[in-house]
Amino acid sequence: MERGTDYNRMDIDELNRQYQALQEKYEGFKSRGMSLDMSRGKPCPEQLELSRGMLDILSSEDSLKAMDGTDCLNYGGIDGIPEAKQLFAQMLEVGASEILVGGNSSLTMMHDALSRAMLHGVYGSATPWGKLPKVKLLCPSPGYDRHFAICELLGIEMIAVDMLPDGPDMDAVERLVREDDSIKGIWCVPKYSNPEGITYSDETVDRLAGMKTKASDFRIMWDDAYTVHHLTTKPDRLKNILEACKKAGNPDRAFIFASTSKITFPSAGVAVLASSEANLNFIRKQLSVQTIGPDKINQLRHVRFLQNMDVLQAHMEKHAAIIKPKFDIVLNKLESELGGKNIASWIKPNGGYFLSLNTLDGCAKEVVRLAAEAGVTLTKAGATYPYGSDPRDRNIRIAPTFPSAEELETAIDVLCVCVQLASIKKVLAS
Amino acid sequence: MERGTDYNRMDIDELNRQYQALQEKYEGFKSRGMSLDMSRGKPCPEQLELSRGMLDILSSEDSLKAMDGTDCLNYGGIDGIPEAKQLFAQMLEVGASEILVGGNSSLTMMHDALSRAMLHGVYGSATPWGKLPKVKLLCPSPGYDRHFAICELLGIEMIAVDMLPDGPDMDAVERLVREDDSIKGIWCVPKYSNPEGITYSDETVDRLAGMKTKASDFRIMWDDAYTVHHLTTKPDRLKNILEACKKAGNPDRAFIFASTSKITFPSAGVAVLASSEANLNFIRKQLSVQTIGPDKINQLRHVRFLQNMDVLQAHMEKHAAIIKPKFDIVLNKLESELGGKNIASWIKPNGGYFLSLNTLDGCAKEVVRLAAEAGVTLTKAGATYPYGSDPRDRNIRIAPTFPSAEELETAIDVLCVCVQLASIKKVLAS
Numbered sequence: 107m108e109r110g111t112d113y114n115r116m117d118i119d120e121l122n123r124q125y126q127a128l129q130e131k132y133e134g135f136k137s138r139g140m141s142l143d144m145s146r147g148k149p150c151p152e153q154l155e156l157s158r159g160m161l162d163i164l165s166s167e168d169s170l171k172a173m174d175g176t177d178c179l180n181y182g183g184i185d186g187i188p189e190a191k192q193l194f195a196q197m198l199e200v201g202a203s204e205i206l207v208g209g210n211s212s213l214t215m216m217h218d219a220l221s222r223a224m225l226h227g228v229y230g231s232a233t234p235w236g237k238l239p240k241v242k243l244l245c246p247s248p249g250y251d252r253h254f255a256i257c258e259l260l261g262i263e264m265i266a267v268d269m270l271p272d273g274p275d276m277d278a279v280e281r282l283v284r285e286d287d288s289i290k291g292i293w294c295v296p297k298y299s300n301p302e303g304i305t306y307s308d309e310t311v312d313r314l315a316g317m318k319t320k321a322s323d324f325r326i327m328w329d330d331a332y333t334v335h336h337l338t339t340k341p342d343r344l345k346n347i348l349e350a351c352k353k354a355g356n357p358d359r360a361f362i363f364a365s366t367s368k369i370t371f372p373s374a375g376v377a378v379l380a381s382s383e384a385n386l387n388f389i390r391k392q393l394s395v396q397t398i399g400p401d402k403i404n405q406l407r408h409v410r411f412l413q414n415m416d417v418l419q420a421h422m423e424k425h426a427a428i429i430k431p432k433f434d435i436v437l438n439k440l441e442s443e444l445g446g447k448n449i450a451s452w453i454k455p456n457g458g459y460f461l462s463l464n465t466l467d468g469c470a471k472e473v474v475r476l477a478a479e480a481g482v483t484l485t486k487a488g489a490t491y492p493y494g495s496d497p498r499d500r501n502i503r504i505a506p507t508f509p510s511a512e513e514l515e516t517a518i519d520v521l522c523v524c525v526q527l528a529s530i531k532k533v534l535a536s
Numbered sequence: 537m538e539r540g541t542d543y544n545r546m547d548i549d550e551l552n553r554q555y556q557a558l559q560e561k562y563e564g565f566k567s568r569g570m571s572l573d574m575s576r577g578k579p580c581p582e583q584l585e586l587s588r589g590m591l592d593i594l595s596s597e598d599s600l601k602a603m604d605g606t607d608c609l610n611y612g613g614i615d616g617i618p619e620a621k622q623l624f625a626q627m628l629e630v631g632a633s634e635i636l637v638g639g640n641s642s643l644t645m646m647h648d649a650l651s652r653a654m655l656h657g658v659y660g661s662a663t664p665w666g667k668l669p670k671v672k673l674l675c676p677s678p679g680y681d682r683h684f685a686i687c688e689l690l691g692i693e694m695i696a697v698d699m700l701p702d703g704p705d706m707d708a709v710e711r712l713v714r715e716d717d718s719i720k721g722i723w724c725v726p727k728y729s730n731p732e733g734i735t736y737s738d739e740t741v742d743r744l745a746g747m748k749t750k751a752s753d754f755r756i757m758w759d760d761a762y763t764v765h766h767l768t769t770k771p772d773r774l775k776n777i778l779e780a781c782k783k784a785g786n787p788d789r790a791f792i793f794a795s796t797s798k799i800t801f802p803s804a805g806v807a808v809l810a811s812s813e814a815n816l817n818f819i820r821k822q823l824s825v826q827t828i829g830p831d832k833i834n835q836l837r838h839v840r841f842l843q844n845m846d847v848l849q850a851h852m853e854k855h856a857a858i859i860k861p862k863f864d865i866v867l868n869k870l871e872s873e874l875g876g877k878n879i880a881s882w883i884k885p886n887g888g889y890f891l892s893l894n895t896l897d898g899c900a901k902e903v904v905r906l907a908a909e910a911g912v913t914l915t916k917a918g919a920t921y922p923y924g925s926d927p928r929d930r931n932i933r934i935a936p937t938f939p940s941a942e943e944l945e946t947a948i949d950v951l952c953v954c955v956q957l958a959s960i961k962k963v964l965a966s
Contacts, residue, residue: 138731146611154609161833179584181576181802209639210831217826221651225666225690229688236655236666252825259825260655367828372611374833395682395689398797400638401831403591453797499758 109446113526113533125530128523132480135520139483147300147459148508149368152428156421157370160411162416169365170406178402180477184394185386190405191306196415197334198362199346200380206389208400212377216327217256219379222392223290223325224260226367228387229358231323233261235290243327244282246274248462250300250329250500253293257492264492265289269302271453273310280317287320291327297344298332300357301503302461303455305342315350315359326351326360330344334422334459337430342456348380364410368459369422376400376408432506435514436461443522444476449529461504462490463521469528470499476524482517516520539876543641543956543963553959558953562910567949570911572947577730577889578938579798582858585853587800600836608832614815614824614887620806620835626845628792629776630810636819639832642807646757647686649791649809651753652822654690659788659818661753665692665720673757674712674722676704678892678920678931680730680759683723687922694922695719703740703882706729710747717750721757727774729760731892731920731933733885735772742760744782745789756781756790762888763794767860771887776926778810796838798889799852806830806838811954862936863946866891873952879959889936890891892920893951899958900929906954912947 113121170178172187173366185191186207195202208215210421220230224236242263245254249269267283268275284287292314296306306314314326327348336342343460351359360382368376369499379389384391412418437454439461446451465473470487477484485503488494504521506514554945578738584591593905594600600608602617615621616637625632652658654666665671672693675684679688679699694924695712698705703726713719717768722744736744744756766772781789788811796805842848859958867884872881881894895903900917907914918924934951936944 148611149605151610154607157609161594161596161598161600164591166591168591170591177581177584179587179801179803180581181797211829213826214827221655222824225651225654255825259822350913367611371609371833373609373829380851392689397641397644399641399802399803401834404802404831404834406729519731 107134110444112446112448113529116449118466118534121530121534123323125527128526132401132476132523132527135480135523136321138481140516141512142481142509142524143483144505144509144517145485146508147368147505149372149425150428150508150510153425153507154371156424157411160370160407163371163407165404170403172402173476176402178406181398183402184399186400187402187405189407189409193409193412193414194376194378195380197418198330198364198378198380200348200362203383204348204386206386207405209376209378210367210373210377210401210404211254212329212331212363215379216253216329216363217430218396219327219389221258222389224393225462228323228325229385235244238288239387240288242286242289244274244279245290245492246271246292246294247249247492248301248496248503249293250295251494252522254492255330261461266307266492266497269299269304270305270536273304273306276310276313278314279370282315283319283321283324285320288485289319290323291325293327293329295329295331296347296386297330297342298455298458300331300458301460302453303458303460303462305451305456307343309348310339311345311350313355314355315347324359328360328362330362330364331368334418335368335425336422336457337433337457338456340456341428348382358385361385363378365414368425370408370411376405415437429507432509432514433461435511435516436504436506439515439518440523443519444525447526447529450525458497459507461506461515463504463525464500464534465502465525466529467498467500469525469532470496470502472531473502473524475520477520478519480524481518484521487536510513526531540874541780542876542878543959544878545658548964551960551964557958558956558960565799565953566912568911570941570946571777572911572939573913574935574939574947575913576913576938577798577935579802579855580605580858580938580940583855583937584801584856587841588701589838590800593837593840594833600833601689602699606832606939608836611828612830613849614827614829615820616830617633617832617835619839623839623844624794624806624808624840625810627848628760628808628810629793630778633813634778634816635810636807636816636935637835638807638809640797640803640805640807640815640831642651642761643682643758645807645809646683646793648826649757649819650686650690652693652819656822658753658755659815668718670718672716672719674704674719674724675708675922676724677712677922678926678933679723680725681915681919681924683759684922694923695925698833698880699729699734701734702737703734706740706743710743713747713749713751713754715750719749720751720753721755722795722801723757723759725759725761726934727772728765728888730761730888731890732883732929733888733892734883735774735886735891738775738947741775741777741780742784744778745786745955746784754789758790758836760794761798764848765798765855765889766852766887767856767863768886770886778812788815791815795843799848799853801840801842804834806835814906862939862941862944863891865941866934866936866948867946869948869952873949874955877956880955889935889937891936893932893934893955894930895932896962897930898957899955899962900926900932902958902961903932903951903954906957907950912950914951
């Protein structure tokens with residue numbers, strides 16, 4: 107594929123001509139009155155079809171007893187049925203006593219974990235976090251906007267830390283947590299990270315598990331949302347954080363979150379929390395006041411449908427077969443339209459739900475604005491940073507799974523024109 | 537039916553003879569090695585069968601679009617699908633814009649409402665409740681132990697208020713809330729109350745809605761758990777609290793909670809919160825950070841199964857046909873074994889899940905202990921009062937729905953023997 111010319115090497119006339127041509131193209135898109143949404147990581151309808159069978163998996167004829175005899179229709183049990191614990195413990199490579207299976211939303215589990223920490227502290231806390239003058243969380247960025255929203259809601263101060271190719275900048279992380287006891291934790295999407303698709307290296311995992319923290323009740327919020335969401339046949343391997351924490355002598359440091367929202371149904375999945383037994387015992391006490399227990403029938407549905415890790419992996423391959431071509435469309439377009447022009451960079455992810463595009467500094471907001479005017483909704487510029495503020499105004503999250511291939515082609519065409527328009531303006535102004 | 541002799545009028549010899557006879561009966565029960573649980577208000581297996589059809593109501597062939605076009609399988613919508621709002625708004629006699637449909641547990645909604653109040657305040661709060669030196673809630677007692685557990689967990693001080701035949705002692709309530717701005721709310725189970733089965737009078741509802749409260753952000757926690765759970769063909773009528781609050785000029789005072797846990801499945805029901813639009817708008821903002829939205833498929837299942845209020849009412853009549861005979865067993869036994877003896881009193885409820893038995897002062901713990909030794913588990917004595925402490929040690933909650941009729945007969949036989957044993961000891965000691 108022929109690559110474009112470096113915009114920084116073009117002279118002003120060339121740039122202006124290029125701008126005119128792009129502007130015409132842009133006006134063409136605008137006149138089509140499109141309405142394409144690429145803002146959220148939603149499975150597409152074809153992906154949802156893969157799990158339709160789960161709607162038939164239980165019938166009124168079936169026994170609805172869990173393997174321990176619990177009637178899944180009635181009250182009882184606040185941390186999940188044993189067979190669900192078994193399955194998801196395998197998925198996360200933890201023990202069946204190290205997992206708690208809940209409702210339909212891992213986001214709720216994360217919110218509630220921090221909300222409980224503010225109100226009651228975590229296992230081993232001397233003081234509820236909310237009673238302290240200040241609570242801070244490290245936020246490797248770009249990261250997941252909904253994590254940041256939880257912090258904002260709870261009044262937890264966010265400290266952005268750069269993401270490097272193998273995870274958060276651990277030198278910075280180690281320095282910060284060693285010095286400041288108000289830093290109580292760190293957000294991590296350790297595998298196929300949101301938005302960059304990066305998987306943390308073993309060294310990163312070990313450093314997170316072993317680092318000295320001034321706060322004795324420091325917690326790693328390990329959002330393993332994409333643990334089985336591979337896009338290649340050679341999946342990334344993520345080192346087991348719970349094991350690493352145990353080995354490092356910090357057995358209670360990690361909360362692992364995951365869900366089947368993007369395995370079965372986003373609306374009606376099953377969410378899990380894995381952690382040390384001490385952490386789970388502490389949490390169960392509060393949970394037994396908060397709830398009469400999770401929907402056990404939906405857990406049973408999941409276990410009967412997903413069965414075991416082999417069936418689950420085969421199911422995930424069907425997801426990959428649907429969305430991998432969409433990632434390829436984006437990557438090919440980015441390469442053909444923006445490659446070689448020295449105005450944007452991106453990473454090819456091996457899994458997950460997102461692509462992350464970095465423009466020239468100071469261009470992201472303008473690109474998102476231009477795209478919106480042409481009918482393409484992107485995730486708000488800045489959303490991938492704490493307080494919605496990207497210090498270099500360059501990161502744009504691309505969510506390619508929901509639109510059809512055709513819509514995606516158009517949307518990325520629009521995006522690429524917008525990136526070029528904004529870049530030329532930037533280059534001309536500098 | 538012949539009634540017993542007043543124990544207070546028996547002489548010591550008569551009482552001792554009676555005690556011996558009862559003790560023999562008691563030992564007979566003990567030797568049977570029974571294990572009967574009457575501690576929790578759980579539907580029995582036959583009740584669960586009534587809703588089995590709901591497991592087949594959706595199939596993979598069906599459209600899973602809500603009436604507004606929302607795909608119930610995918611992300612989207614944080615406060616329930618429109619048809620679920622419609623149905624449950626009818627059930628609670630509120631507007632469709634005054635309701636929010638959530639997950640499987642109204643207890644979670646209540647916990648979260650207070651947890652949010654502590655962390656962020658409620659609509660109109662000057663300060664999050666948790667930042668105030670003290671927060672108190674009024675607890676009409678006997679009441680629901682799980683309400684009290686939420687207060688204990690959140691560090692909310694509980695003030696017991698007596699229950700009268702038409703609701704809480706409103707003279708006491710009005711006096712307390714007028715004087716103390718740290719009293720931020722009141723727990724109410726206004727219809728077929730837990731445990732007494734009392735329904736609040738119109739006057740009580742109006743006084744709650746209209747009373748002057750020193751706290752400007754006072755909230756009524758209106759747990760309308762048994763709103764359609766009638767035991768007679770002449771159901772109690774409860775005055776609409778939301779209307780009453782509006783009329784009284786306190787439109788944001790009430791949070792109404794309900795669920796289908798005891799309509800369909802305890803484990804997989806649908807919970808709702810009804811309140812003013814201002815309250816719901818305030819809550820939705822926080823909810824959108826806490827969750828990706830409730831299980832919309834389960835909401836659709838409920839709407840397709842329960843359809844409308846006529847079908848729902850007919851369904852509830854089937855519940856009543858199963859559990860009414862159980863209430864009758866208890867009431868008949870209590871009358872035949874304890875009637876006329878002046879050692880116990882109870883109220884005949886028109887609905888709900890419980891009967892409340894008051895023994896002579898100082899006897900409840902002993903009765904529950906004796907029953908447990910004979911293999912009958914009752915709700916812990918004191919559980920119906922804040923901090924598990926019944927000041928007169930006399931209230932025992934009876935949950936008759938789960939055991940079979942045969943088990944229930946035996947369990948109440950045991951209970952009645954235990955009440956008499958404890959009463960004679962008490963009378964002899966005084």
